[in-house]
Amino acid sequence: MNRVNGIAELRAQVAAWKRAAERVALVPTMGNLHAGHIRLVEEARR
Secondary structure, X not given: OOOOXXXXXXXHHHHHHHHOXXXXXXXXXXXXXXXXXXXXXXXXXX
């Protein structure tokens, strides 16, 4: 899991993942993780 601060940092990170042919999923949390977020992460990994 990665945390980014700001749009420029996000764009740079996504570009790096794409260059490495990695998949990208976004699970917005508003700062608090709960079971529903974990389920979204699990789904994103499939």
